[in-house]
Amino acid sequence: MKIILPDDALYIISTLENNGYETVVVGGSVRDALLGKVPNDWDIATAATPEQSISCFSGQRIIETGLKHGTITLLLNNKPYEITTFRTDGIYKDNRRPETVQFTGDLKSDLARRDFTINALAYTPQKGIIDFFGGIDDINNRKIRCVGNAAKRFEEDALRIMRAMRFSATLEFGIESATKEALKKSGHLLNNIAKERISDELNKLLCGRNVGATLLEYSEIIGIIIPEIIDMIGFEQNTKYHDLDVWNHTVKSVGKTPSEIVLRLTLLLHDIAKPSCYTYSEGKGHFHGHQATGAEMAKRILSRLKYDNDTIQTVTTLILFHDAEIVPENKAIKRWLNRLGEPKLRLLLEVKKADAKAQAEKFRHPRIEMLDEAKNVMDKIVLQQQCFAIKDLAIGGNDLLALGVPPGIQIGEMLSSLLDMVVDEKIENDKAQLLEKAQELSGHPPETYLGNMP
Numbered sequence: 001m002k003i004i005l006p007d008d009a010l011y012i013i014s015t016l017e018n019n020g021y022e023t024v025v026v027g028g029s030v031r032d033a034l035l036g037k038v039p040n041d042w043d044i045a046t047a048a049t050p051e052q053s054i055s056c057f058s059g060q061r062i063i064e065t066g067l068k069h070g071t072i073t074l075l076l077n078n079k080p081y082e083i084t085t086f087r088t089d090g091i092y093k094d095n096r097r098p099e100t101v102q103f104t105g106d107l108k109s110d111l112a113r114r115d116f117t118i119n120a121l122a123y124t125p126q127k128g129i130i131d132f133f134g135g136i137d138d139i140n141n142r143k144i145r146c147v148g149n150a151a152k153r154f155e156e157d158a159l160r161i162m163r164a165m166r167f168s169a170t171l172e173f174g175i176e177s178a179t180k181e182a183l184k185k186s187g188h189l190l191n192n193i194a195k196e197r198i199s200d201e202l203n204k205l206l207c208g209r210n211v212g213a214t215l216l217e218y219s220e221i222i223g224i225i226i227p228e229i230i231d232m233i234g235f236e237q238n239t240k241y242h243d244l245d246v247w248n249h250t251v252k253s254v255g256k257t258p259s260e261i262v263l264r265l266t267l268l269l270h271d272i273a274k275p276s277c278y279t280y281s282e283g284k285g286h287f288h289g290h291q292a293t294g295a296e297m298a299k300r301i302l303s304r305l306k307y308d309n310d311t312i313q314t315v316t317t318l319i320l321f322h323d324a325e326i327v328p329e330n331k332a333i334k335r336w337l338n339r340l341g342e343p344k345l346r347l348l349l350e351v352k353k354a355d356a357k358a359q360a361e362k363f364r365h366p367r368i369e370m371l372d373e374a375k376n377v378m379d380k381i382v383l384q385q386q387c388f389a390i391k392d393l394a395i396g397g398n399d400l401l402a403l404g405v406p407p408g409i410q411i412g413e414m415l416s417s418l419l420d421m422v423v424d425e426k427i428e429n430d431k432a433q434l435l436e437k438a439q440e441l442s443g444h445p446p447e448t449y450l451g452n453m454p
Contacts, residue, residue: 001128001129002125002128003030003034003123005125009025009081011076012057012081012083013025013124013125016046016056016083019048019052021046021047022046022086022107023048024130025043025045025124027043028119029042030122030123030129031118031119031121031135033123034139041081043082044084045084045122047105047107050072053072054072060074060076061074063075069084069087070085070086071085086103086104086107086109086110087102087104087113088102088104088109088110088113092155095158107130111132112133112148115146115147115153115160116138116163116167117138118167119135138176142171142174144167144168144173144179146160146164146178150181151186153182154183154189158186159197161183161186161187161190162193162201162202163201165205165214165221166201166208168208168210169204169210169211170204170207170209172210184218187220188224190224196306198225203265207259207260211254212252212254212255216251226301228297228301229247231275232250232272232274232275235247235274237285238280238284238285241360243361244358246274250268250270250358253267253354253355253357254267256357256358257351257353257354258350261311263347263351263354265307265311266318266319266322267351267355269294269297269301271287271294272294272298272301272319273290273297276290277289291319291320291324294319295319298312298319299316302316314347317340317344318351321340321348322348322351322352322355326349326352326370326371328373328376331424333378333381334386334423338389338419341389342382345378346378349371349374352367353368353371353372387422387423388423390419392429393415393418393429397411397415400415400438403438405442414441418438421437
């Protein structure tokens, strides 16, 4: 099969080969090209040492990315290309990176150290696809299989456990039986991996098309990353609104939301507190307070996994309100817009819709219809630029000061009161009406300011 390479990649390959060094594109870029995808970047491997590669591109802009590990970055037309020397890895002591690497002129030895057969492919325009380990067959059979001994691959680099699950979720591939067995036995090694690296792989996994099947198949691995999930597995809800246990409901809801990480993290954790908040009375289960408790648990989990503050704040807010009733009426939606702002309210409606889609069918459709109506009301409010926030009021703090309202907290309180009246449609968002109402609230007599109002 012929792969169409960008001109810059062809230039790099031909330059190094013309200097006598075997050079190929390698890894995920080859895999993606064979799957009909456009690679984000093209990784290049060569028999040339870093010093020899630098010499071949003398005068070009080069970043000495990682000479110790054989990598330089060549900038061509403002785009970076990593060029890495064929190598073999030394001993792994931390389940993540080799202590040393040894450069080699042998391509097969370089490919043999890679994680999965689908990533151990190489390509050159002269030779075509180079496949020493059955990667093409595994692509055709939609299988993820380790190169060589699976247990050894995971022991060398435990992050490969997350990568295997991520590829299963994103490529919709199954994991080959020996690889799966070694993966499950090696899960504890993830405790040795930096949380930032784990969360990065988790994000990609959660946004995959096959996320539901992957979460269910490897729930015990997810439980190593997020131990709080273990209690959800098999926890029956005993309520007419749910025909699935907490974990199966959670997994189903994750797959029902758009592939956006904040949404999928929210659905993954939205019912995290249900087991700890469960009570049983009058023949049914109850989960009083699981929203607030869940928001606190999610904050601890996401902080532990080193997520950024904006993500943590958004996810916890969505979890806090995921069970709140949102009535599709103009006044109610404007209050929600004031409380959360448009972006978060849109996210909340998506969360609630995904949650509803994972509930018992009898209750599913009426809730989805109500949420769609709420979205339509919100769209109308936003399109018409209706007032739902203090910043949208036709008057501001300076106008109130001019009326004689004392500076400080009273200004904010009065603006909030005026906003409530506008949202409740008791008065129009009109400057004259607002100033008149403000005078009434402040107890001040009419001022000439009103008569001179622009």
